[in-house]
Amino acid sequence: MVLPFFLMDTNDMSTTIRDIMYTAPVIPVITLDRTEDALPLAECLINAGLVVLEITLRTPAALEAISLIRKAFPQAITGAGTVINPQTLDQAINAGASFIVSPGATPALLDAASANGIPILPGVNTPSEIMALLDRGITAMKFFPAEAAGGIPMLSAIAGPLPQALFCPTGGIKPGNAKEYLALANVACVGGTWLTTKALMAEKDWSEIGRLAAEAAGLVSN
Numbered sequence: 001m002v003l004p005f006f007l008m009d010t011n012d013m014s015t016t017i018r019d020i021m022y023t024a025p026v027i028p029v030i031t032l033d034r035t036e037d038a039l040p041l042a043e044c045l046i047n048a049g050l051v052v053l054e055i056t057l058r059t060p061a062a063l064e065a066i067s068l069i070r071k072a073f074p075q076a077i078t079g080a081g082t083v084i085n086p087q088t089l090d091q092a093i094n095a096g097a098s099f100i101v102s103p104g105a106t107p108a109l110l111d112a113a114s115a116n117g118i119p120i121l122p123g124v125n126t127p128s129e130i131m132a133l134l135d136r137g138i139t140a141m142k143f144f145p146a147e148a149a150g151g152i153p154m155l156s157a158i159a160g161p162l163p164q165a166l167f168c169p170t171g172g173i174k175p176g177n178a179k180e181y182l183a184l185a186n187v188a189c190v191g192g193t194w195l196t197t198k199a200l201m202a203e204k205d206w207s208e209i210g211r212l213a214a215e216a217a218g219l220v221s222n
Contacts, residue, residue: 015098015119016119016140017099017119017120017121017140018139018140018166018188020052020077020079020098020099020119020121021121021140021166021168021188021189022188022189023051023052023077023189024049024050024051024052024189024217025178025182025189025190025216025217025219025220026050026178026189026190026191026192026195026213026216026217026219027050027052027053027054027168027170027189027190027191027192028045028050028053028054028191028192028193028195028196028213028216029054029056029081029170029191029192029193029196030053030054030055030056030081030196031056031058031059031062031193031196031198031201032055032059032061032062032065032201033059033061033201034061035061035064035065035068037201037204038055038061038064038065038068038069039068039069039072040204040206041196041201041206041209042069042072042073042076042078043073043206044206044207044209044210044213045195045209045210045213046073046075046076047210048210048211048213048214048216048217049213049214049217049218050195050213050216050217051075051076051077052076052077052079052189053069053076053077053078053079054079054080054081054101054191055069055078055079055080055081055097056080056081056082057080057081057082057083057088057091057092058082062080063080063091063092063094063095064095066078066080066092066095066096066097067095067096070095070096070097070098071096077098077099078096078097078098079092079097079098079099079100079101079121080092080095080097080099080100080101081100081101081102082101082102082103083100083101083102083109083120084102084103084104084109085106085108085109086108086109086111086112089109089112089113089116089118090112090116092118093116093118097118098118098119099118099119099120099121100113100118100119100120100121101120101121101123101142101191102120102121102122102123102142103123103142103144104122104123104124104129104144105122105123105124105129105132105133109122110122110133110136110138120138121140121141121142121168122138122141122142123141123142123143123144124141124142124143124144125143125144125145125149125150125154126149127158127161127162130158130162130165131162133165134162134164134165139164139165139166140166140167140168140188141165141166141167141168142167142168142169142170142191143155143167143168143169143170144169144170144171144191145170145171145172146169146170146171146172146173146181146190147171147172147173147177148171148172149171151169151172151177151181152177152180152181152184155167155169155181155184155186155187156184158186159184159185159186163185163186165186166186166187166188167186167187167188168187168188168189168190168191169181169187169190169191170190170191170192171191173190173191173192173194174192174194175194175212175215175216178190178192178216178219179219179220182219182220192216194212195209195212195213195216196209
């Protein structure tokens with residue numbers, strides 16, 4: 001049984017990536033240019049019902065933002081995205097990330113995540129990559145870039161020979177297709193950038209971000 005987020009100990013590494021994936025239908029994929037935006041953004045997303053947050057390590061503000069959000073909102077599950085090697089994994093853990101997300105997977109990164117006991121959502125987009133992760137006992141994956149890699153038809157086709165793989169599709173997901181992805185048996189949640197676009201973040205339009213987040217939180221997964 002998956003625990004509601006408010007019963008999860010987000011410092012407990014026994015919480016699995018599957019637990020996290022089933023907590024909310026949409027994981028906001030967030031790129032922060034200003035540390036000062038971290039807390040108001042997190043507050044509006046969490047209040048709207050999106051309690052799993054992925055802060056991408058693409059800007060200098062990212063690591064401090066993760067630390068600030070973890071301290072201010074311990075009830076949220078705050079992770080680091082764009083983790084690409086053991087060095088960025090260590091930085092994410094030191095910042096307080098509860099889980100990590102990668103656009104792909106390398107043996108070095110997977111070994112480091114396993115050694116540190118942190119939940120990882122590694123990226124894949126081919127059957128061979130999926131099989132390689134399954135061989136390591138990893139069944140939860142990020143399907144990226146989702147739309148460019150075949151989208152819903154690809155995931156439907158993969159479900160036949162590889163039904164044990166569970167996905168969080170990310171890349172090209174929008175309000176118009178998110179529900180179709182979530183209807184797939186092998187999709188637990190989707191990752192989305194439409195909630196925190198550059199324009200909305202530049203304008204600090206927290207009310208609009210909150211509205212979009214509330215709509216996203218209301219989507220139903222399979």
